[in-house]
Amino acid sequence: MLLFVCLLLTPIELPAFAQANQQADAAPLQFRDAAEEARFHALTVQLRCVMCQNQSLADSNALIALQLRREVLDLMRQGKSDAAIKDYLVQRYGEFVLYTPRLEPATLLLWAGPVLVLLAGAAVVVARVRRRKDAAPAPTADDGQEW
Structure with a gap:
């Protein structure tokens, strides 16, 4: 019976102790x-x-x-x-x-990461601009007509 009473009172006392x-x-x-x-x-x-x-x-x-x-x-x-x-x-x-x-070998990517992402983004932009420039149609000869 004493064990039962102790087990019932334990959950009540723990939050009060933690709060104090x-x-x-x-x-x-x-x-x-x-x-x-x-x-x-x-x-x-x-x-x-x-x-x-x-x-x-x-x-x-x-x-x-x-x-x-x-x-x-x-x-x-x-x-x-x-x-x-x-x-x-x-x-x-x-x-x-x-x-x-x-700045250690384990954190090198953390320090260099933003610069690497920026350089990769710039390389993608340059590649797209060059590709668009190469794929652009050649200008047509002027036939003298005006719209």
């Missing part, structure tokens, strides 16, 4: 000084929310973004540089977490 935990994470961050706050905001704008995908860590309201902002602040307070913090997050979440991916 989420409210604790939603508390505003406290910065030591204006320089720390400026560095924090500059860094979180360069990082992408791993859940929202098109929002920066600074702009996202997702729970994971709140937790990552706290983690970034903790890493800053441990004396880590911006590059070290980014490296840590890349190791944990992949290159996707950076808004501006690094």
Whole structure:
């Protein structure tokens, strides 16, 4: 009977615990000084929310973004540089977490892709113009008649 009562109460307590935990994470961050706050905001704008995908860590309201902002602040307070913090997050979440991916062999296509697409489009336009020019009928001789 005791087991039955415990099983009935468990689903009620879990959402309340999760909500209390989420409210604790939603508390505003406290910065030591204006320089720390400026560095924090500059860094979180360069990082992408791993859940929202098109929002920066600074702009996202997702729970994971709140937790990552706290983690970034903790890493800053441990004396880590911006590059070290980014490296840590890349190791944990992949290159996707950076808004501006690094230029590496794995991301070369990402950097060169837009230029390659632009060049391919220009080649298609040039080929069509030349083909149209070659296929145009030769001008007919003027027979002197006016319309």
